[in-house]
Amino acid sequence: MTDTAPITCDLCVIGSGMAGMAAALFAVNRGLSTVLVGRTGEIIFATGFLDLMGVHPLEAGTLWNDPWAAIAAVVKDLPQHPYARLSTATIRAAFEEVLAFFEAQGLSYSGFPDRNAAVLTSVGTVKLTYRVPLTMWSGVAARQHKAACLLVDIQGLKGFSTHQIRATLGGAWPNLRTVKVVFPGTHPEGDVFPERLARSLETAGSRANWAAVLEPHIQGAAAIGVPAILGISRSAEVMRDLEKRLGCPVFEIPTMPPGVTGLRMKEAFERGLAGRKTGLLLENKVFRATVHRNSGFLLEAGSMEPDRTVQAAAVLLATGRFMGGGLQADRHGLRESIFNLPVHQPERRDDWHREDFLDRRGHPVNRAGLQTDEFFRPLDAVGRPVHPRLFAAGSILAHQDWIRMKCGSGLAFSTAYAAVENVKAELQKG
Numbered sequence: 001m002t003d004t005a006p007i008t009c010d011l012c013v014i015g016s017g018m019a020g021m022a023a024a025l026f027a028v029n030r031g032l033s034t035v036l037v038g039r040t041g042e043i044i045f046a047t048g049f050l051d052l053m054g055v056h057p058l059e060a061g062t063l064w065n066d067p068w069a070a071i072a073a074v075v076k077d078l079p080q081h082p083y084a085r086l087s088t089a090t091i092r093a094a095f096e097e098v099l100a101f102f103e104a105q106g107l108s109y110s111g112f113p114d115r116n117a118a119v120l121t122s123v124g125t126v127k128l129t130y131r132v133p134l135t136m137w138s139g140v141a142a143r144q145h146k147a148a149c150l151l152v153d154i155q156g157l158k159g160f161s162t163h164q165i166r167a168t169l170g171g172a173w174p175n176l177r178t179v180k181v182v183f184p185g186t187h188p189e190g191d192v193f194p195e196r197l198a199r200s201l202e203t204a205g206s207r208a209n210w211a212a213v214l215e216p217h218i219q220g221a222a223a224i225g226v227p228a229i230l231g232i233s234r235s236a237e238v239m240r241d242l243e244k245r246l247g248c249p250v251f252e253i254p255t256m257p258p259g260v261t262g263l264r265m266k267e268a269f270e271r272g273l274a275g276r277k278t279g280l281l282l283e284n285k286v287f288r289a290t291v292h293r294n295s296g297f298l299l300e301a302g303s304m305e306p307d308r309t310v311q312a313a314a315v316l317l318a319t320g321r322f323m324g325g326g327l328q329a330d331r332h333g334l335r336e337s338i339f340n341l342p343v344h345q346p347e348r349r350d351d352w353h354r355e356d357f358l359d360r361r362g363h364p365v366n367r368a369g370l371q372t373d374e375f376f377r378p379l380d381a382v383g384r385p386v387h388p389r390l391f392a393a394g395s396i397l398a399h400q401d402w403i404r405m406k407c408g409s410g411l412a413f414s415t416a417y418a419a420v421e422n423v424k425a426e427l428q429k430g
């Protein structure tokens with residue numbers, strides 16, 4: 001425990017992934033004094049696509065063009081899924097608030113009003129998602145119309161191959177040409193990294209040089225697909241400038257993670273939250289928590305060891321699953337890492353995984369997590385809320401498999417939104 005005075009706040013959000021960042025945004029927007037404590041987690045691996053609901057039921061692998069119809073089916077078939085606790089209006093409101101915030105931070109999104117869009121992945125497969133970074137949007141129409149496009153590869157960029165993309169697409173998009181170019185200022189024999197290229201393209205000089213390299217290869221292409229390197233903090237602006245120089249639509253294709261798409265979201269959240277006077281303890285971890293029934297929570301945080309305390313009236317746990325560190329596995333089973341909350345899990349360790357690793361139904365361990373009441377408060381062993389002002393959101397919640405169901409961001413935003421609304425209501429009770 002430290003001897004410095006605690007930072008006091010209405011709400012401490014633990015976890016700085018998609019759910020934690022969104023929760024902090026919703027909380028400051030509702031006038032709650034908010035401290036966010038978190039380490040960089042899965043968010044930097046994200047493709048930038050914002051999934052709402054794409055696949056259900058998993059065993060049939062049914063893909064849905066209408067994510068709202070998909071959610072309705074999930075709620076009917078899996079009444080314990082976190083979406084079953086949310087109204088459509090809440091899910092829409094959560095998306096709208098995050099997208100407006102991203103837009104103000106220079107990270108623009110596009111999409112069909114009520115339909116998933118089919119987007120290209122880094123390996124040339126096609127995936128359905130709800131909202132698409134504006135810098136990738138021309139690719140959706142180009143693919144739909146099988147437009148004659150040029151796909152650009154960059155010498156030395158690992159894990160991105162336009163040949164592979166074309167091969168995976170097979171004959172489904174015949175009018176594709178590919179070219180590999182040396183990015184200006186890089187060595188043809190060396191490795192190049194998306195973040196460095198993206199930061200370089202934020203300067204007009206670098207864009208002019210790259211446009212000069214690309215221009216001779218256009219040869220009537222209707223659009224140009226490039227790896228996701230069009231800037232970090234002003235990606236739409238970088239794209240528009242490049243389009244103007246080339247006289248042709250340009251679209252990004254995600255690179256292998258970690259690329260710049262996750263970094264854009266992370267930096268947009270951090271920039272915007274700092275501007276809203278959120279208390280940000282980034283690259284910090286909560287090591288221990290003491291719970292008082294009436295006065296709230298005392299959290300010991302720090303980067304390597306606890307060196308400060310946060311006194312919060314309420315806590316929102318958004319610490320993710322195994323990769324984030326919210327859930328941990330030991331020989332006794334799965335446990336929640338800060339409060340030692342009961343974790344819903346298969347009874348026996350042998351039941352965590354199915355025999356076939358690639359089983360379409362996924363593995364029972366991936367639906368493990370915290371069970372909550374209708375207000376997103378984790379439950380104790382007998383099914384009562386552990387504490388009236390302890391809430392949870394995001395992938396730490398039980399009864400969902402966001403990776404396979406393609407609902408990662410939707411689940412993170414909407415459960416964070418509902419939990420924060422409930423935090424506010426609970427705090428107003430005094």
Ligand SMILES: Cc1cc2nc3c(=O)[nH]c(=O)nc-3n(C[C@H](O)[C@H](O)[C@H](O)COP(=O)(O)OP(=O)(O)OC[C@H]3O[C@@H](n4cnc5c(N)ncnc54)[C@H](O)[C@@H]3O)c2cc1C
Nearest residue numbers: 015017018019041042051285286319320324394395408409
């Ligand atoms: C490779 C990859 C690709 C993805 N692609 C997509 C996509 O295309 N579309 C989509 O919608 N979603 C995608 N996602 C999912 C999305 O990025 C989120 O990971 C997911 O929605 C879960 O978010 P979360 O905030 O609940 O958990 P996490 O992202 O896991 O965040 C948990 C956070 O809590 C922190 N934490 C844990 N313990 C502590 C502690 N004691 N103290 C402080 N902090 C702590 C972790 O460091 C981490 O920052 C992808 C994820 C990955 C990994």
